[in-house]
Amino acid sequence: MEERLRRVHDNAAEHSRTPRPDKLSLGCRLFERWYPTCHSAARVQPRVPVLVKMVSTSLFLFLLAMLANGYAADPLASWNDTASKNSLIAFVERVTKTGSPDFVPAPERIATFDNDGTLWAEQPMYFQFLFAIDRAKALAPQHPEWQTNEPFASVIKGDMKGLAAAGVKGMLELTEATHSGLTTEEFDQAVKDWLATAKHPKSGRRYTEMVYQPMLEVLTYLRGNGFKTFIVSGGGVDFIRAFAEKTYGIPPEQVIGSSGKLKFEMRDGKAGIMKLTEVDFIDDKDGKPIGIQSHIGRHPIAAFGNSDGDLQMLQWTTAGAGARFALLVHHDDAEREWAYDRTSQIGKLDKAWDEATAKGWTVVSMKADWKTIFPK
Amino acid sequence: MEERLRRVHDNAAEHSRTPRPDKLSLGCRLFERWYPTCHSAARVQPRVPVLVKMVSTSLFLFLLAMLANGYAADPLASWNDTASKNSLIAFVERVTKTGSPDFVPAPERIATFDNDGTLWAEQPMYFQFLFAIDRAKALAPQHPEWQTNEPFASVIKGDMKGLAAAGVKGMLELTEATHSGLTTEEFDQAVKDWLATAKHPKSGRRYTEMVYQPMLEVLTYLRGNGFKTFIVSGGGVDFIRAFAEKTYGIPPEQVIGSSGKLKFEMRDGKAGIMKLTEVDFIDDKDGKPIGIQSHIGRHPIAAFGNSDGDLQMLQWTTAGAGARFALLVHHDDAEREWAYDRTSQIGKLDKAWDEATAKGWTVVSMKADWKTIFPK
Numbered sequence: 001m002e003e004r005l006r007r008v009h010d011n012a013a014e015h016s017r018t019p020r021p022d023k024l025s026l027g028c029r030l031f032e033r034w035y036p037t038c039h040s041a042a043r044v045q046p047r048v049p050v051l052v053k054m055v056s057t058s059l060f061l062f063l064l065a066m067l068a069n070g071y072a073a074d075p076l077a078s079w080n081d082t083a084s085k086n087s088l089i090a091f092v093e094r095v096t097k098t099g100s101p102d103f104v105p106a107p108e109r110i111a112t113f114d115n116d117g118t119l120w121a122e123q124p125m126y127f128q129f130l131f132a133i134d135r136a137k138a139l140a141p142q143h144p145e146w147q148t149n150e151p152f153a154s155v156i157k158g159d160m161k162g163l164a165a166a167g168v169k170g171m172l173e174l175t176e177a178t179h180s181g182l183t184t185e186e187f188d189q190a191v192k193d194w195l196a197t198a199k200h201p202k203s204g205r206r207y208t209e210m211v212y213q214p215m216l217e218v219l220t221y222l223r224g225n226g227f228k229t230f231i232v233s234g235g236g237v238d239f240i241r242a243f244a245e246k247t248y249g250i251p252p253e254q255v256i257g258s259s260g261k262l263k264f265e266m267r268d269g270k271a272g273i274m275k276l277t278e279v280d281f282i283d284d285k286d287g288k289p290i291g292i293q294s295h296i297g298r299h300p301i302a303a304f305g306n307s308d309g310d311l312q313m314l315q316w317t318t319a320g321a322g323a324r325f326a327l328l329v330h331h332d333d334a335e336r337e338w339a340y341d342r343t344s345q346i347g348k349l350d351k352a353w354d355e356a357t358a359k360g361w362t363v364v365s366m367k368a369d370w371k372t373i374f375p376k
Numbered sequence: 377m378e379e380r381l382r383r384v385h386d387n388a389a390e391h392s393r394t395p396r397p398d399k400l401s402l403g404c405r406l407f408e409r410w411y412p413t414c415h416s417a418a419r420v421q422p423r424v425p426v427l428v429k430m431v432s433t434s435l436f437l438f439l440l441a442m443l444a445n446g447y448a449a450d451p452l453a454s455w456n457d458t459a460s461k462n463s464l465i466a467f468v469e470r471v472t473k474t475g476s477p478d479f480v481p482a483p484e485r486i487a488t489f490d491n492d493g494t495l496w497a498e499q500p501m502y503f504q505f506l507f508a509i510d511r512a513k514a515l516a517p518q519h520p521e522w523q524t525n526e527p528f529a530s531v532i533k534g535d536m537k538g539l540a541a542a543g544v545k546g547m548l549e550l551t552e553a554t555h556s557g558l559t560t561e562e563f564d565q566a567v568k569d570w571l572a573t574a575k576h577p578k579s580g581r582r583y584t585e586m587v588y589q590p591m592l593e594v595l596t597y598l599r600g601n602g603f604k605t606f607i608v609s610g611g612g613v614d615f616i617r618a619f620a621e622k623t624y625g626i627p628p629e630q631v632i633g634s635s636g637k638l639k640f641e642m643r644d645g646k647a648g649i650m651k652l653t654e655v656d657f658i659d660d661k662d663g664k665p666i667g668i669q670s671h672i673g674r675h676p677i678a679a680f681g682n683s684d685g686d687l688q689m690l691q692w693t694t695a696g697a698g699a700r701f702a703l704l705v706h707h708d709d710a711e712r713e714w715a716y717d718r719t720s721q722i723g724k725l726d727k728a729w730d731e732a733t734a735k736g737w738t739v740v741s742m743k744a745d746w747k748t749i750f751p752k
Contacts, residue, residue, distance in 0.1 A: 107627055184669055228629070241673045251483055252673030253604070253630075262669055264662040264688055271688070271695035273669050286640040293560055293638055293649050295671055297617045297628030312640055312647070319647035 075221040077371075078214040084327075084369040087362045088218065091325040095301065096225050102323040106226035110300040112292060112313060113219070115233035115240055115257075117306040117347040118329050119248060120211040121200075123338045125346060127207045128239050129171060131194050133163075135178040152177070172279075175236070180260060180277040184238060187275055191242035205374070208247045214370045215329075218304070219248055227302070232291055233257045234284035234309055238275070256291045258283045284309045289316035301325065311352040314361065326361040328352060333367040451597040453747075454590040460703075460745040463738045464594065467701040471677065472601050478699040482602035486676040488668060488689060489595070491609035491616055491633075493682040493723040494705055495624060496587040497576075499714045501722060503583050504615050505547060507570050509539075511554040528553070548655075551612070556636060556653040560614060563651055567618035581750070584623045590746045591705075594680070595624055603678070608667055609633045610660035610685055614651070632667045634659045660685045665692035677701065687728040690737065702737040704728060709743040 079085040095104040116122040136146070136155045146152030151170035154162030163170060179187065200210055219229050231250055233240055237257030244250040261276040283291040289312050292300060302325040303310070303317035314326040330349060332339050341349040356363050366373065455461040470478040471485065492498040512522070512531045522528030527546035530538030539546060555563065576586055595605050607626055609616055613633030620626040637652040659667040665688050668676060678701040679686070679693035690702040706725060708715050717725040732739050742749065 107621070110629075184673075237670075237673065245483070253486075253671065255673060259670060262666045264665045264692065266691065271665065271691040273665055273692070289640045289647065289649055290638045294613075294635060295629065297613065297631060315642065315647040316640065316649070 075224065076214070076217050078217055080369055080371055082369050084362050084364045088221075088325065088327070091302070091323060092222070092225050094323045104301055104322065107228075108298065108301065109222075109225070109227040110230065110296060110298050111222050111227045111302040112230045112232040112256075112288075112296075112300045112304070112317065113215075114305040114307070114310045114313070115231050115235055117331065118212075118304055118310070119215050119219075119231070120207070121337065122347050123340070124201065126235065127200075127210075128235050129175070130198070130201075130207075131191065131239065132171075132175050132178045134194060134198060135190065136174060139178065176260070176277045176279070179236060179238075180275045183272045183274055184262070185272075187238055188242050191239055195243055203374075208243055210374060211247060212329075212370075213372050213375045215304070216248070216375070219250070222302070223249070228254065230254045230256060230292075230296060230300075232283065232288050232303075232313055234282070234287075236260075237283070256283055256295045258287075286312050288313035292316065303327070304329070305352070306331065307347040307349050308352045311355060314352065315355075318359065318361070326356070326359075327364060328356050328361060329364045329366065332365050333370075333373065335367075336373045337366060451600065452590070452593050454593055456745055456747055458745050460738050460740045464597075464701065464703070467678065467699060468598070468601050470699045480677055480698065483604075484674065484677070485598075485601070485603040486606065486672060486674050487598050487603045487678040488606045488608040488632075488664075488672075488676045488680070488693065489591075490681040490683070490686045490689070491607050491611055493707065494588075494680055494686070495591050495595075495607070496583070497713065498723050499716070500577065502611065503576075503586075504611050505551070506574070506577075506583075507567065507615065508547075508551050508554045510570060510574060511566065512550055515554065552636070552653045552655070555612060555614075556651045559648045559650055560638070561648075563614055564618050567615055571619055579750075584619055586750060587623060588705075588746075589748050589751045591680070592624070592751070595626070598678070599625070605630065606668075606672060606676075607631045607633070608659065608664050608679075608689055610658070610663075612636075613659070632659055632671045634663075662688050664689035668692065679703070680705070681728070682707065683723040683725050684728045687731060690728065691731075694735065694737070702732070702735075703740060704732050704737060705740045705742065708741050709746075709749065711743075712749045713742060 076085055076089070094100055094102040095109065097103060113119055116126050116128075120127070133155050136152055140146050140152070140156050143152070146156060151163050151166035151174050154160075154166065155174065163174075166173075182190070195206065195208055198207060199205065200207060203210065222229055229248075229250055231240055231244055231248070231254065233256070235257050237255055237259045240257050241252040241255045244255050245252065259280045261278045261280045263274045263276055265272050265274055281287065281291070285308075288310065292313065299320045300313075300317045301320070301323065303314050304327045305311075305314060306329040310328070314328070318324040318326050328349065330341060330353070331337060331347065332341070340347060341353065343350075353363065355361070364370070452461055452465070470476055471480040473479060489495055492502050492504075496503070509531050512528055516522050516528070516532050519528070522532060527539050527542035527550050530536075530542065531550065539550075542549075558566070571582065571584055574583060575581065576583060579586065598605055605624075605626055607616055607620055607624070607630065609632070611633050613631055613635045616633050617628040617631045620631050621628065635656045637654045637656045639650045639652055641648050641650055657663065657667070661684075664686065668689065675696045676689075676693045677696070677699065679690050680703045681687075681690060682705040686704070690704070694700040694702050704725065706717060706729070707713060707723065708717070716723060717729065719726075729739065731737070740746070
């Protein structure tokens with residue numbers, strides 16, 4: 001969609017730079033890819049090109065007007081025309097139609113999105129851990145003790161099996177050590193620098209190019225219908241804020257995530273906020289509805305997730321009166337992405353899947369429901 | 377302003393209901409309060425009322441157009457034309473003017489406001505404590521133990537001296553007991569019910585009518601210039617959210633405050649969030665910049681407070697590069713409101729005042745800078 005708009009914009013810019021074509025050739029130019037004989041026809045039969053010109057100019061203006069009004073194309077163009085897509089559209093129409101019994105005023109149209117596995121990929125491990133690993137390697141010269149202490153020693157040696165052996169405790173320790181001891185602004189820059197250069201080990205893409213095109217369309221579609229879109233992620237809030245605005249159009253104040261303790265400091269008369277080692281809040285499972293209440297203070301009416309970590313957010317979202325929407329992304333496309341669910345270490349989808357089935361929530365099959373996975 | 381707009385609207389509605397006046401009398405009607413001889417003059421000198429009609433109709437249409445465009449009046453009409461008002465306008469013009477070296481893109485125009493003493497009054501004590509006292513009295517029958525336990529016994533007897541003797545610890549205990557053991561939605565309703573009926577002991581007004589008219593104008597003025605306005609208060613976040621949207625036009629997700637721990641629960645298959653007794657976060661002093669970072673994740677460029685509890689928020693706001701604005705409301709109007717500063721138990725303004733003087737922050741004299749205090 002953005003790409004298409006950019007092309008139209010580029011075309012328009014190109015036209016404005018090139019000398020103004022004579023009146024006859026403008027229509028022909030627009031159509032010459034499909035009607036290469038237009039120019040010669042124009043010269044031979046003067047009455048036909050006038051008609052061509054009129055029709056093509058009208059069509060051109062009509063298309064331009066449609067583009068300008070956002071009717072250029074299906075807003076969910078990367079979705080196949082299946083039940084998943086239709087359930088979302090039906091919900092949005094119910095809550096936005098004035099006079100409908102399910103109408104919800106715009107300020108109350110709150111939609112919450114998990115990040116890892118819902119808006120972008122999460123394999124072979126959460127991207128934030130890949131950042132922590134790269135950052136630990138970069139900081140190693142300042143920490144000679146890491147050469148012998150686990151999990152750092154394994155990370156420095158590139159021994160992923162050794163890191164895996166350190167388990168959740170090891171990953172937490174690695175995250176804490178690489179996400180503290182600097183100001184929030186310094187950390188923000190460190191994440192931005194990493195995202196600008198690091199590449200995904202399997203796809204070779206930048207991590208911000210591993211976002212799901214169909215979900216980008218959902219974000220834009222909901223915002224176009226007066227929704228406020230929030231991220232509610234188990235990932236670190238400062239990590240996600242470093243790219244959410246540019247990548248998803250979600251400003252920092254609409255990102256909720258896990259966080260470490262912070263400390264306000266005056267150094268040489270200058271104020272700063274330091275990131276401390278201690279964990280403050282884990283925005284996962286029960287933490288998600290609590291994070292939502294703490295930050296938003298309003299009941300979401302739509303929620304999007306992909307794993308058991310999102311179950312409580314979906315339960316809370318669907319608990320209110322009126323129309324509610326809950327969606328789970330099921331990773332079942334080993335060819336174009338990854339296939340994993342009930343027994344996966346990352347993004348386990350088990351209890352939430354059962355509850356979705358029982359309650360009629362929308363379960364997206366990436367394989368069947370999505371035309372494309374990543375932006376082209 | 378709203379009152380004036382309503383009157384114009386009422387007038388317009390009235391005009392549409394009454395039979396259409398003849399052409400000569402429309403101009404006269406509009407002016408008959410000031411020119412009662414208009415009708416007779418019209419009959420005697422036909423050329424004069426045509427002129428009156430033309431001028432008055434033009435003027436009427438001009439005023440209507442101005443109203444419709446929001447240029448009806450000074451957006452800061454309740455402010456005297458002093459340095460305080462001019463410093464705010466100068467700042468807003470600097471950061472909103474395209475091409476200005478101090479231009480700030482709209483999404484980064486974050487303004488934070490303290491609540492007690494900055495947006496509404498805080499004497500004879502924080503209004504939230506008055507709510508806690510009323511709620512303790514209402515809940516007393518369910519708590520026979522309160523008849524003998526302090527500070528509850530004093531509250532039930534209406535012994536304010538006894539309550540004062542219980543000190544900060546007593547107030548905290550009272551607040552915890554009256555702000556927990558119910559869901560967030562039940563608490564929200566309890567606050568709304570109280571605000572709908574309770575009256576301020578001195579003014580006899582509803583508490584939501586004890587807001588500062590000049591500050592309401594600042595909120596509207598900033599939002600009209602692309603700012604996002606946030607409350608950053610030491611008061612309880614759930615308490616403020618119950619009225620902030622209706623009273624200030626600030627939605628719940630833009631209210632940051634102190635909070636207690638929350639618990640997500642499923643009861644009979646229905647999800648709810650319980651308010652627990654334990655304090656989770658105190659959004660005061662050092663807590664304010666931390667609350668801002670945690671909830672907004674972006675550096676404010678303007679901050680408004682009235683006490684030493686706001687100092688760190690103002691330090692953090694003014695720490696960034698580019699144009700920044702910091703304002704303190706000084707309560708120096710014993711006649712129209714209250715006068716208190718360096719030695720006050722509530723809303724103490726001492727260190728922050730000194731720093732404001734040293735750094736050239738704006739210090740508002742309620743007496744000299746504000747034409748009116750409360751909405752009429």
